[in-house]
Amino acid sequence: MSFSILLSVVTALAWGIQSIFLKKAMRDIPLTSAILISLIINFFVLVFLIGVSAEKGFSVFIDISGPIYFYFMVAGFLNYLLGRGLYYSSFRFISITRSTSISSTYPMISVAFAIIVLGEKLALHQLIGIGLTLSGTYLLMMRGKR
């Protein structure tokens, strides 16, 4: 097994179990605190990584233009704050497995964007993939209705 595959498996494993740790944390602490702690740790890890690995270090931030800052700020708001907030909040009402599976369908949004905005056409395997994803989501949602 190549090192990149091993790293990919580590990524999936870490993403997979972080939600379980968070669910356990939310038994004792409020959602806001749980998200805040997670963001603080991520922040310091990124600061450390930039300090040790990135070529130009922190001086890059001076030269970044306003629109680029804006793009990343919107991405951060949507992903780290709104997305995670809603995702973690859903743990209070449905099981982690269902919540994680439903929220993992986000590539469909990218596909919809590619079709509507960019006018891209889908290959057969992508159409099958969309069908399977929607079927899986329907199954999980109907499981909740029973």
Added chain:
Amino acid sequence: MSQWRGQVEATLSSVCFGIAPIFAKKGLMSGLHPFHGGLIANGTALVIMIFFAFFSGQMRGWESIKKYGLFFAILSGICNSVALVSFFWAMSIGKVALVVPITCTYPLFTMLVAYFSIRESEVIDRFTVIGTLLIVIGVILTI
């Protein structure tokens, strides 16, 4: 009703997770290193969250936070960071076509670990297993 609320929240989070990379991609097209972009994105969320926690009065409850909850919140944060680093590392040395589909299997790990660790609060029946498998296979095919 609460069942639907949880599902609506999970679906909306998926929309947010789907739109965010479009903006991140636009930012990265400038040639900026992902760690720098990640720090701006994470820093923005952190600042807003601190303001929110401060003005909503939730900062006052921090001294009463139980160690058990804090421990697992820290573990969750560490896992997020490990995922972040290993993902970028894998992307930098491996093929995107291989790395992205493998990382998309994370709901399977959630299901597996949840089954063994929090069985008392997780209902994992055949519908959940089949639904999760269909979503994971479907997402891999779509990418």
